[in-house]
Structure formats: structure tokens, C-alpha cells
Amino acid sequence: MSSNTQGSYRPIDSKREEFRKYLERAGVMDALTKVLVMLYEEADKPQDAMEFVIKNLCADRPEMAELENLRSNVEALQLKVQALEEQKARLKQRLAVYEPVDQDEEEEEEEEDGGGDDEGEEGDVGRTSEQIPPAQVQPEA
Structure with missing residues (x-):
């Protein structure tokens, strides 16, 4: 029974080790360690440690x-x-x-x-009123 117990834990340990290596290769472990050290060295600890970690973890990106x-x-x-x-x-x-x-x-x-959608008026910006031609009014039928 003892050999079965050890055998069942081995795949979990190898999966954990594989995941840990993945995190190290991706730089996640270094980034987390750096932020946690920054938090540890903070003289005035922030009220929200999670916010501090998130802010400083993403600051270098x-x-x-x-x-x-x-x-x-x-x-x-x-x-x-x-x-x-x-x-x-x-x-x-x-x-x-x-x-x-x-x-x-x-x-x-x-x-x-159309409530502020001024598509055709860009060319009129900066022109004086004397330079803007009067509107063409067509008589209604």
C-alpha cells in the first residue's frame, strides 16, 4: 500500500515541478519575487497589498x-x-x-x-464669417 501511495503522488509532484519550471522560464517567478520584495521593503505598508502588487507587477510592462x-x-x-x-x-x-x-x-x-455630428464643417474652422459663403436657400414648393 505504501508503494501505491508514493506512486499516486509522483505524477502530481512532476506536474508541479513542470509548472514551476514553466513559470521560471516565462519570468513570472522573478517578477513576483521582485514585487514581493518591493512590498517587504516598503516603509509604509499600503492598506491594500493586492492593489500594490497588481500596480507594481504591471508597471514594467x-x-x-x-x-x-x-x-x-x-x-x-x-x-x-x-x-x-x-x-x-x-x-x-x-x-x-x-x-x-x-x-x-x-x-x-x-x-x-444630427446632435453634434459636424461632418461637413471641418473646412470652415478658422475662416471668418466674411469668408464663409451664405447658405443656399431653395424655395419650398
Whole structure:
């Protein structure tokens, strides 16, 4: 019975050893050891040790640096879009002074804009109201 007991544990031990070697080859063991040493050497231990491990384990990966870079680019572009939307609104107000639009045209423009989807207006950015041609109004039948 003792030989059967040892025989049944041997495959599990060999599987564990094989898995351990796999983790070492992949660099997982070194990365985990490095992060755990960093946590051990921290003077002020963080409240959430798991968060510390996850943050520091992924910090060295280039994908994380790229992700942070992309996030900051998205924030900058969102601010730029907001500034351009405000500029567009100011320019529309200025244009209204020079070329008043009747109520029917204004409603048509809003429908064409589609709630902020300004596809055809990119070429008008930076042009003064004198340079923008007046809208072609066709009489209704």
C-alpha cells in the first residue's frame, strides 16, 4: 500500500515541478519575487497589498506605459473637442449677426447637424464669417 501511495503522488509532484519550471522560464517567478520584495521593503505598508502588487507587477510592462500615454492623449483630445465646440458656438453667434437665419432654416440646420455630428464643417474652422459663403436657400414648393 505504501508503494501505491508514493506512486499516486509522483505524477502530481512532476506536474508541479513542470509548472514551476514553466513559470521560471516565462519570468513570472522573478517578477513576483521582485514585487514581493518591493512590498517587504516598503516603509509604509499600503492598506491594500493586492492593489500594490497588481500596480507594481504591471508597471514594467510596455503595454501599461502605452495605455497611460493613450489615456492622457484621450483626455487632451476631449479638452480640444470641447474648446472647438465652444469656438463653433461663438462663431455661429457672430455669423448670426451678419447673416440672420430664419426659424425654418435653423431647424433644418439642427436636423442636419444630427446632435453634434459636424461632418461637413471641418473646412470652415478658422475662416471668418466674411469668408464663409451664405447658405443656399431653395424655395419650398
